[in-house]
Amino acid sequence: MADARTREMKRILVVGLACLDIINTVDRYPREDEDTRALSQRWQKGGNAANTAVVLTQTLDTSCELLCSLNTGIEGQYVKEDLQKRGVLIENCPVNKNCGFPTSCVLINSVCGSRTIIHARNNLPELELTDFDKLDLSLYSWIHFEGRRNVDEIIKMIKKVRDFGREQKLQIKISVEFEKKRPEFEPLFKVEADVIFIGKDFAQFSGFTTPEETVNGLSTQVHSTSVLICPWGERGAVARGCDKEICSSPAYPPERVVDTLGAGDTFIAGVIFCLNRGRLIKDAIQFGCQLAGKKCGIQGFDGLKVTQSDSDIRS
């Protein structure tokens, strides 16, 4: 318990993408070549890592730092201010000059909550080990990596965390998210991670049809100590511990689904939050599903407050 308290006082670090989301809420998905009006439009920071960091900070009152590339352009500055306003620590983010910024145009269908994303990477440089070298690793109890194209650099970062932990006798937990299947992810899959999140897209592209199949099918491909967790939207989530035990949680859909954008990132935030406090995997994925379900019932992240029943898990 003393260890859990110490961990709570440290930061959670999230490493990955921040982008600009231009979110259009529509009352039906537009036909091709149509010229249509959105019900509303808002700009919001987006990107898996940034969303997870915001939920950890804003909803779960956790000290959370985000390491992501920013730029000096107006989009990067907008995202920077948005993150700061929400209390996410971004003091170590590299700020790039003379380059674009990843931007997504998103259509939220307010009738069914579907989110259609058109993303452009533009030419913002990915994070490198040198960006990571600036960090004081003793500050963090948990480091979460969004699996991205900079696989070699992420592997170096994870190795650095492991070496540091062993030297300093510090238990820094590591998690990695794989949202989509890409051939270059192969080596990253085998790293010494405590938790690996497998997205539904990744799972389906690998030929799996259920979350159970996914965690069982992939278990021999990951490091022997990695817990595999697979969230699957309306089917809830399934986890496979390194003891081979399987546990699952149902989904907790809201009465009306209005916005599913970032639901997966919210799930991850909820799970990391619980596991970082030493909770059981089963409880963690249940809390993640509850939080993600709640998120689907509201527009954006701002109204995502934790209620009394959630607090049972938090306490």
Add this chain to the structure above:
Amino acid sequence: MADARTREMKRILVVGLACLDIINTVDRYPREDEDTRALSQRWQKGGNAANTAVVLTQTLDTSCELLCSLNTGIEGQYVKEDLQKRGVLIENCPVNKNCGFPTSCVLINSVCGSRTIIHARNNLPELELTDFDKLDLSLYSWIHFEGRRNVDEIIKMIKKVRDFGREQKLQIKISVEFEKKRPEFEPLFKVEADVIFIGKDFAQFSGFTTPEETVNGLSTQVHSTSVLICPWGERGAVARGCDKEICSSPAYPPERVVDTLGAGDTFIAGVIFCLNRGRLIKDAIQFGCQLAGKKCGIQGFDGLKVTQSDSDIRS
């Protein structure tokens, strides 16, 4: 001829909307709820009036002023700089504080050139007569109005131009564009305009199935001296003079259609350019169709150069 030369030395004024277009080029139209990558993404000033002004200035070397609402936010500043860079005069544009800026997310399907537009007005104030009062009307030979929701204010502006022209014995030509049918447009339809442009959307919504039907069907509804012009994409354009004579032009499609965004605005720029120089209506709509066709063959407006054969009409 002397009159035409004098007219050429004056400015063309375009009154209407500038917005921010975030243009995603895709290789197919995304399915609902998909998370997809754009081939490329670019920010560009958009809005019918702004597009027409840019083509007049940049492609047709005409001194053109745009009167549109701007704001102090990053989107408005981006659009302002983009317009200035392209040589459009914007010295009289009101700059609003504490409000949003109209922004469109656009998907260009590079295979067929379709442009799907999701537009949000946000809460930028529309132009009012007081904005128009700042202008020195003796500077302009032609004033083009984009038909928008601020119908009462546009009617007052047009009345002011007509009164001024009669007082000063100046022939200031007036054109009005109706892109979409809206009930509030009714009174604007009857103003004393020299040229009225009727969009295909407007025509179809009114129950017309061809441009010929449109100009004939609407001729009794407009002022007796107004020329009606109806561009209709791949079917070219038809005009009906106040002498009831009908003339038409075929479309001039490029070998490969890659981007139809702003083709209608380009047509209008071409027609105004010609009529402002005293050319015949028939020649003007042919030039408009040629210019619009050329635009559909390129991405954006920057490569829209006028070649030797076009110059025959320009000279």
